[in-house]
Amino acid sequence: MLEHGGRLRLAAQQFGIELNQWLDLSTGIAPYPWPLPTISVGAWNRLPELDDGLEAAARDYYGVQALLPVAGSQAAIQVLPRLRGESRVGIVAPAYAEHAQAWRREGHRLQEISEGSVHRALERLDVLVVVNPGNPTGRRIETELLLSWQAQLAARGGWLVVDEAFIDCTPELSLAAHSPLPGLIVLRSFGKFFGLAGMRLGFVLAEQALLDRLDEQLGPWAVAGPTREVARAALLDVVQQEYQRQRLQADGLRLAVLLSQYGLPPAGGTSLFQLVLHERPPELHEFLARRGILVRLITAPPGLRFGLPGDEAGWARLEQALKEYRS
Incomplete structure (x- = not known):
């Protein structure tokens, strides 16, 4: 199993700092609490039903006619490789490592390629996987x-899989509106933008026939009733979404400026994280961790990914640590 950000309990044990004393900047998840609705008793004591309005709310939010809710986009990442026979798969790297692992696990022939070499490799591929914006780079690839x-x-029955986990702050860059095209599969994360990653919810946007095959593989009741109820309310709350988007965009810029002020200019990023390349990433990672600040250690390219502090105390704490590092 691959390592991911957010392993706060492990860090607390490793560095001997109480769990509640940490500033966790390791995940790229919106750090602000979303206003939660009251969850009905029925959501807890009945099996989930598909006519509760979640799919309709999600179709409106993403601007599509067909989608499938899944237990986090991770669920789709793991199952999609099972829907094809042995294929030649290219992944634009660097990328979220679970993609490569999932295709490799199912016996496909995998090739990690750069964005610039896609045009040369494409004729030899059956599937191309792209993370847009890139994780951890934040690189955007043009829609055209x-x-x-x-x-x-698609001309030869292939797939383009586009993971848009970090695109909600820039929805104009999404391929959602094009998802009915043959062989196009768009993955959307719910938890990152809404700050509700613990709900484990994502959506797959694609042709209905492919969604039906994926749904069959995942089985019934893939998304829990309370998750469906909270997500429906959040997807309908247009006012709060706009506030969230503006706040994340402002804080993403604030983080980039802060890091630059202390000699760590980001090499890329999104509204939810900034990537800092560094000569000795483990050294800076440990320096911050010993002060109770957890960031994501990145190996390719070598650096650190910083998420957003959730309050002014967190911003002040990060700035103080950066000051100490530069002194």
Whole structure:
């Protein structure tokens, strides 16, 4: 099993700092609490039902006619490789490592490639996986380029899988509106933008026939009743969404400026995280951890990924640690 951000209990044990004393910047999840609705008793004591309005709310939010709720986009990442026979799969790297692991686990022939080499590799591929914006780089790939890749793959029955986990603050860059195209599969995370990762919810946008195959593999009741109820309310709350988007965009810029002020200019990022390349990433990672600040250690490219503090105390604490590091 791959390591991920958010392993706060392990860090607390490793560095001997109480769990509640940490500033966790390791996950790329919105740090602000979303206003939660009251969850009905029925959501807890009845099996989930599909006519509760979640799918309708999600279709409106993403602007699509067909989608499938899943238990986090991670569930789709793991199951999609089972829907194809042995295939030649390219992944634009660096990328979220679970993609490569899932395709490799199912016996597909995997090739990690750079964005610049896609045009040369595409004729040899059956599937291309792209994370857009990139994780951990924040790199955006233009819609026109992605659609040209989709067209070339679809012409011979191939797939373009686009993981848009960090795109909610820039929805105009999403391929959601194009998801009915053959062979295009768009993955959307719910928990990152809404700050509700513990609910384990994501959505797959694609042709209905492919969604039906994926649904069959996942089985009934893939998303819990309380999750469905909270998510429906959040997806309908347009006012809170706009506030969330503006706040994340402002704080993403604030983080980039703060890091730059202390000699750590980001090499890329999104509204939810900033990537800092560094000569000795483990050294800086440990320096911050010994002060109760957890960031994500990145190996390719070597650096650190910083998420957002959730309050002014967190911002002040991060700035103080950066001051100490530069002194």
